[in-house]
Structures are given as C-alpha cells and as structure tokens.
Amino acid sequence: MTGTWVAVLATAAGCYALKLAGLTVPPRLLASPRVRRFAELVPVALLAALAAVQSATSGHSIDLDPARLAGMGAALAALALRAPFLVVIVAAAATAAVLRAAGVA
Amino acid sequence: MSAQTATPQQAREIRPVRDGIGLGIAVGISGVAFGAAAVGSGLTAWQACALSLLAFTGASQFALAGVVAAGGSLLAGSAGAILLGSRNTLYGLRLADVLQPRGLSRLLAAQGVIDETTAITLAQPDLVSGRKAFSATFCTLYLTWNLATLAGAVGAGKIGSPQSFGIDVVGPAAFIALIYPRLRAGRTERAVALAAVAIALGLTPVLPAGVPVILASVAALGGALLSPAATGGPA
Numbered sequence: 001m002t003g004t005w006v007a008v009l010a011t012a013a014g015c016y017a018l019k020l021a022g023l024t025v026p027p028r029l030l031a032s033p034r035v036r037r038f039a040e041l042v043p044v045a046l047l048a049a050l051a052a053v054q055s056a057t058s059g060h061s062i063d064l065d066p067a068r069l070a071g072m073g074a075a076l077a078a079l080a081l082r083a084p085f086l087v088v089i090v091a092a093a094a095t096a097a098v099l100r101a102a103g104v105a
Numbered sequence: 106m107s108a109q110t111a112t113p114q115q116a117r118e119i120r121p122v123r124d125g126i127g128l129g130i131a132v133g134i135s136g137v138a139f140g141a142a143a144v145g146s147g148l149t150a151w152q153a154c155a156l157s158l159l160a161f162t163g164a165s166q167f168a169l170a171g172v173v174a175a176g177g178s179l180l181a182g183s184a185g186a187i188l189l190g191s192r193n194t195l196y197g198l199r200l201a202d203v204l205q206p207r208g209l210s211r212l213l214a215a216q217g218v219i220d221e222t223t224a225i226t227l228a229q230p231d232l233v234s235g236r237k238a239f240s241a242t243f244c245t246l247y248l249t250w251n252l253a254t255l256a257g258a259v260g261a262g263k264i265g266s267p268q269s270f271g272i273d274v275v276g277p278a279a280f281i282a283l284i285y286p287r288l289r290a291g292r293t294e295r296a297v298a299l300a301a302v303a304i305a306l307g308l309t310p311v312l313p314a315g316v317p318v319i320l321a322s323v324a325a326l327g328g329a330l331l332s333p334a335a336t337g338g339p340a
Contacts, residue, residue, distance in 0.1 A: 012159030014187030020215040022197015041325035048298035049305035049321035071274035092278035093271030
C-alpha cells in the first residue's frame with residue numbers, strides 16, 4: 001500500500017512540475033517566430049487529436065460507437081448553425097444520451 | 106439583470122465566465138468515472154482523491170489507475186502517467202503569453218493548465234476574456250472534478266454511469282467547438298488538425314494510450330516550419 005502512495009504522490013509531483021515548466025519558459029524563447037507559431041499550433045493539433053481519439057477509439061482499437069458519433073455529428077451541426085458554445089455541448093451530450101436511452105445505439 | 110437588458114458590452118464580459126462554468130460542470134462530472142475506475146483498480150478512495158486534487162489531469166490519472174489494476178510496475182506506471190502530462194507543458198508555452206502569471210499566481214495557475222482550460226482560454230477574442238475564461242473553467246472544473254471523484258470512489262458510479270447521460274461526448278465536442286473558429290480562419294490550422302487526427306488515430310493500435318495524442322504535436326511542428334505566419338487567438 002505504501003508503494004502505491006509513493007506512485008500516487010510521484011505522479012502528482014511530476015504532473016505539476018510539467019505544468020509549471022510550460023508557464024515558466026523564458027519569454028525570449030517565445031520571441032522566435034517559429035517557436036511562437038509552434039506554441040500557437042500545438043493546442044489545435046493536440047485538441048483535434050484528442051477529440052478524434054475520444055470519439056472514435058476505445059483502448060487500442062478504432063471503435064465507432066453510434067451514440068458517440070451521433071453526438072459529435074450533432075455538435076458539428078450546431079457549430080455550422082453558429083450555436084453558442086454551451087448549446088453545442090448540450091446538443092452533443094443530449095443526442096448521445098437519448099439514443100442510448102432509446103436503445104437505438 | 107435580465108438577458109434582454111444586458112448591453113453587448115456586458116454580454117462580452119459574461120460569456121467567458123458562463124461558458125467556463127458550463128464546461129467545468131459538464132466535464133467535471135466525468136470525475137465519477139475516474140473515482141469508480143480508480144477504486145475498481147485497487148487504489149483506495151483516499152488515493153483516488155489525492156490524484157484528482159494533486160495531479161489534476163485526467164489522462165495521467167486514468168493511466169496510473171490502469172497500471173495498478175494490471176499489477177504492473179509502479180515505477181513504470183508513474184513514469185508513463187507523468188509522460189502523458191507533458192501535453193500540459195506544451196499548453197503552458199501558449200498560455201504563458203495570455204495569463205502572464207508572476208510569483209504565487211504562477212504556482213496556482215500552473216495546476217490549472219490542462220486541455221479544457223487551454224481550449225477555452227485560446228477561444229477568447231482578447232486577453233481579458235481569456236484570463237476570465239481560464240479562471241472560471243479552472244475553479245469550476247477543479248471543484249466538480251474533485252467532488253465527482255469522491256462520489257465515484259465511494260460508489261456513486263453504481264447509480265448510473267456518466268455515459269448514459271452522454272458525458273463521454275462532452276469533452277470531444279467541446280474541443281472541436283473551441284478550435285472551430287481557428288479551423289475556419291486558417292488553412293494551416295486545418296492542415297495541422299487533419300494531420301494530427303491522422304497521426305493519433307493511426308498510432309492508437311500500436312502505442313500505449315495517450316502517447317499518440319502527444320505525438321500529434323509533430324503536426325504543429327510541421328505547420329510552424331512550413332507556415333510561420335501567425336493568425337488569431339488572444340494576443
């Protein structure tokens with residue numbers, strides 16, 4: 001049990017240190033246009049990748065869960081209609097929830 | 106004050122806070138799934154709560170619980186979980202510019218540098234809204250995620266899985282919604298996002314969970330080298 005506590009606290013310390021490291025980077029490093037551009041594009045790349053992985057995979061395999069995909073479809077439709085942010089996420093969750101409750105997906 | 110009498114100026118000031126609180130609550134609820142999974146893996150409820158309070162980054166927390174469940178090496182498990190946290194370092198590079206935190210506020214803000222706060226902060230049109238959105242999302246999500254972890258760890262998961270409420274779709278839908286304006290505005294952004302999706306999905310079958318998403322940052326590197334001109338986002 002003590003070993004598990006060490007693992008829990010080491011993970012917490014490591015994760016916090018990595019978060020702090022990003023915020024502590026010297027401003028002159030970000031003055032380079034290419035580094036700046038990389039920092040700008042990183043969230044776009046990581047969040048797009050994360051959205052894809054969370055909506056279309058499970059464990060190590062591609063998993064096309066119909067309710068989840070329908071929820072993502074609803075989000076994209078709401079975005080195309082210029083719906084406010086909260087409407088987009090509610091539409092996504094509600095679509096998946098209703099399909100699952102109905103046993104359709 | 107009713108919505109009808111709010112001026113556009115007031116609406117601009119309220120929106121980042123309202124969106125941040127909404128996102129924080131919706132995503133925070135999935136902490137129930139973490140609490141339940143952690144206890145099911147053999148962590149104690151206290152250890153599950155300690156991870157949510159101190160590590161506060163979902164991917165790393167699930168990764169450590171998975172290693173404990175599999176009876177794997179705890180040292181390798183911690184190292185893997187920490188590796189997954191490196192995503193937050195990359196976010197910090199960008200957020201440092203918007204938040205410009207100093208001293209104690211930097212130590213506090215650091216704990217809040219995660220996927221959701223980054224996405225919502227960078228979706229704001231200016232620095233002031235960006236900082237408001239960061240604080241509102243961080244505070245709400247921290248509170249909800251930790252309460253939900255506790256609830257899941259003591260058995261609330263048995264009442265109904267977050268999935269039956271569609272909570273598993275909230276994260277991905279929010280991420281797409283928040284980068285959508287950037288995707289509309291820039292060709293490089295669209296190419297980077299598509300390449301990142303291809304890298305992450307292509308590597309998912311062959312690499313440990315979480316690693317493909319980190320490697321998708323290579324797409325951002327490619328974009329920065331091929332097209333250094335900047336577009337959009339707060340400052």
